Amino acid sequence: MSRNIVIIGNGISGVTCARSLRKLDSACKITLISAETKYFYSRTALMYVYMGHMPFENTQPYENWFWEKNRIELVHRFVQKIDTSKKQLHFSDGTALFYDSLVLACGSKSNKFGWPGQDLKGVQGLFNYQDLLAMEENTKGISSAVVVGGGLIGVEMAEMLHSRGIHVSFLVREKDFWGAVLPKEESKMIERHIREYGIDLQMETELKEIKGSEKVNAITTSKEQEIPCSFVGLTVGVSPNIEFLKSSAIPLDRGILINEYFETNVSDVYAIGDCAQFKQALPGRRNLEQVWYTGKEHGETVAHTILGNKKAYAPGNWFNSAKFFDIEYQTYGMVNASLKENEATFYWEHQDGKKSFRIVFDKTTQAVLGFNAFGIRMRHEVCDKWITNKTAVKDVMNKLAAANFDPEFYKYHEKEINNAFQNQLS
Secondary structure (H helix, E strand, O other), X not given: OOOEEEEEOOOHHHHHHHHHHHHHOOOOEEEEXXXXXXXXXXXXXXXXXXXXXXXHHHHOOXXXXXXXXXXXXXXXXXXXXXXXXXXXXXXXXXXEEEOOEEEEOOOEEEOOOOOOOOOOEOEEOOOOHHHHHHHHHHOOOOOEEEEEOOOHHHHHHHHHHHHOOOEEEEEEOOOOOOOOOOOHHHHHHHHHHHHHOOOEEEEOOOEEEEEEOOEEEEEEEOOOOEEEOOOEEEOOOEXXXXXXXXXXXXXXXXXXXEOOOOEOOOOOEEEOHHHEXXXXXXXXXXXXXXXXXXXXXXXXHHHHHHOOOOOOOOOOOOEEEEEEOOEEEEEEEOOOOOOOOOEEEEEEEOOOOOOEEEEEEEOOOOEEEEEEEEOOOEOHHHHHHHHHOOOEHHHHHHOHHHHEOOXXXXXXXXXXXXXXXXXXHO
């Protein structure tokens, strides 16, 4: 009898795990469970559906027949609790399902911090398909909105609302935009860019209260300012979606505790993606990795261990990408908001204030440690190789054009960047 491997969550982590299992083993039974949508879709594309750039159907990377062809059974139900002693899942409709191996890929949920009025109609986060549907309903015919929280989801939501002609007040608690991640120069550049779109960006400002009877009609800030609005977007980060596990034997902290093989302390139970928390973080990484590509790597890696060929997670150099309205952002290696004692940096910004390049390197060895690129596309494999090989910063600068990935007819800036680098050295 074939093993029944059950995966809870059909995001990028769960789907990648299911596909990897099928590639490695043609006999095992694979069951993929989700209460959100029956079919996998690209979560990062939700904003483009709202903005009218694409229909929701086009966010689904696979045709509906793909799952049956690959013998991946889809279950569209909500898991209410897990009994690990009996290896049994209990659904909200009263049914149950047995498993031999269980993979928890249950993702994240939007944070709420107990603000008065946070449960009023028109107040919501943006993480899943249901949030998109709610946002469509909650923003019909409105003229003003407030977005709370200066993360990437906040930027996306501000752009979405702006695309429909809705005036946005954007409240950010920190002194510098995304100040825990970006160095000050990049932070100020993005602040300017957001304001150029007519967004009322208010730094060092927190949400105090959401007002209304049944539906939101205003908010007050920590500066005692009242802002009339018909919609409030709560984008103050996400946290692992693990409430339904609190009565189980599975060990939890902020997320589901795992080792480098994605194993929990419970036999045959694994966790991957946004909900997984490493007991021991890898060098240069965090315990919680809530990024699309890391979720994909989690799914690929854990499939080997589930099938008896234990494989430790070894993700390599950090990288990430995002978009701030129409400025694209890429980062490779370690670029911290503030330099460490052993680090030096070179920063260049174009006169238009919409493109910049930063390189961080070791003061002593001159080895490159990381890159930030805004408005300039760089080749991942080239930057990754330079960091891995500890290439000297001067050699990188001399060969910088090799990393350019901008399309034909784009302007190239390597000569200008190099001249600025030479002037800084001298």
